[in-house]
Amino acid sequence: MLKPRDEILKVAAYVPGKPIEYVKREFNLDYVVKLASNENPLGTSPKVIKALTDYIKNGVNFYPDGSSLNIRTKLAEKYKIGVENILITNGADDALGIIAQAYLNEGDEVLVSEYSFQRYTDNSSIMGAKVKLVPMDNFHFDLDKMFEGVNEKTKIIWLCNPNNPTGTMLEEDKVIEFIEKVPKDTLIVYDEAYREYVSSDKYPKDTVHFFQKYENVLTVKTFSKIYGLAGLRIGYVIGNKDIISALDKTRQPFNANALAQVAAIAALDDEDFIKKVYETNLEGKEYLYKVFEKLNLPYIKSEANHIFFESPGIDSKVLFEALEKEGVIVRPQKGSYTRLTVGTMEENKFFAEKLEKVLKELK
Ligand SMILES: Cc1ncc(COP(=O)(O)O)c(C=O)c1O
Incomplete structure (x- = not known):
């Protein structure tokens, strides 16, 4: 059999959260809630549905x-930056792949928490880059330890704020101090897929303008989470125009599909929907705590x-597995840790009831 590159053999396939239909079929269930992939439990904005229709x-x-020009123009106006500072991608996942392809050579090092x-x-x-895994400090990014890992081979530092899966946040002063210390020939990828859910006032304020002061910082964003477009796949990168231009050459020619572009434009206009999702999430977190x-x-x-x-x-x-049989899909992590997506109140209550039940059975 033909062998792929050694690097491919070393990587495990990504395992996404199981779709609801699979679990319904497997366990013969009528009602299943998926709280596994940090999707939007309130669905998609009616304005988006109309634009798509x-x-x-x-x-x-x-x-x-x-070139996804309409959505880039809209984002450029929103953030008061140039269209040349924005690259639209097929979800943030696409952005992460393009960045790695464009910048990593074999033997480079990257830092990941x-x-x-x-x-x-x-x-x-x-x-073919060497991944250096940096330990956390009580489930928070440890930027001091991360900085200790930086050397002349470090090409990319991957930051996630707030972090998936821990939900923890890096505060503004820590982020800025770190960015200022890191050598300018190391790319910092600042992934803020969950930024719109943050309620802390210590979250870094001006993340979409990081590139204006720090040209080695890329900010990655997505429409999959609070905007409710995970199924369409659209995200973007904001950065220095030369870096964006390198990423632009690396991407597929039509990486953002037509429906995703139309939907993203409409999603940006529905502030009421965003507010409702934000509030539902806050209320859900308090209940689940x-x-x-x-x-x-x-x-x-x-956060x-x-x-x-x-x-x-x-x-x-x-x-x-015990929760799945009861119709609740969550996301197992290492050891005894689990990541749970906050759902609607009805879903959260269903989860709570089933969790209590399975814990009694498993003890
Ligand atoms: C931190 C983080 N970055 C990127 C992504 C990818 O998002 P997208 O759906 O835009 O590809 C996810 C998805 O869960 C995520 O959690």
């Missing part, structure tokens, strides 16, 4: 605008739309 009437026989987004490691490994407290399960307060909790003495895969 209007667009699709004309068919999809034409290629999309390969323990308990962070798996794709930083995978994309870097595929390019109380559930974990009642059940004596350690958890971490989250995102997911909560990292522990089931001491119960492996997270065992908990996952």
Whole structure:
């Protein structure tokens, strides 16, 4: 059999959260809630649905605008930056892959925090870079330790704020201090997929303008989370125009599809929807914290739309399987840690009921 590159053999395939339909079929269930992939439990804005319906009437026989100019223009106006500072991607996942492809050579080093987004490691490994895993400080990024890992071979530092899966946040002063210390020939990828859920006033304020002061910083954003467009795949990168131009050459010619572009434009206009999602998430987190407290399960307060909790003495895969049979899909992590996406109140209550039940059975 033909062998792929050694780097591919070393990378495990990404395992996404199981779709609801699979679990319904497998366990013969009528009602299943998916709280596994940090998706938007309130669905998609009606303004987006309308824009998509209007667009699709004309068919999809034409290629999309390969340069995604309309959405770039809209974002450029929103953030008061140039269109040349924005690259639209097929979800933030695409952005992470393009960045790795454009910048990593074999033998380069990258820094990734323990308990962070798996794709930083995978994309870097595929390019033949050496991934240095930096331990966390009580489930928070440890930027001092991360800085200790920087050397002349460090090409990319992958930051995630708020972090997936822990939901923890790096405060503004720490982020700025770190960025200022890191050599300018090291790229810092600042992934803020969950930024819109943050309620802390210590979150870095001007992340979309980082590149204006620090040309080695790229800010990665997505429409998959609070904007509710995960199924369409659209995200973007903001950065220095020369870096954006290198990424632009690396991407596929039509990486953002026509429907995704139309949907993203409409999604930006529906502020009421965003507000409702934000508030539902805050309310859901408060409810779920109380559930974990009642059940004596350690958890971490989250600035995102997911909560990292522990089931001491119960492996997270065992908990996952037990919950799945009851119609709740969560995301197992290492050891006894689990990541739970905050759902609607109805979903959160269903989860709480099933969690209590399976914990009794597993003890
Ligand atoms: C931190 C982080 N970055 C990027 C992504 C990818 O998002 P997208 O759906 O835009 O590809 C995710 C998805 O869960 C994520 O958690």
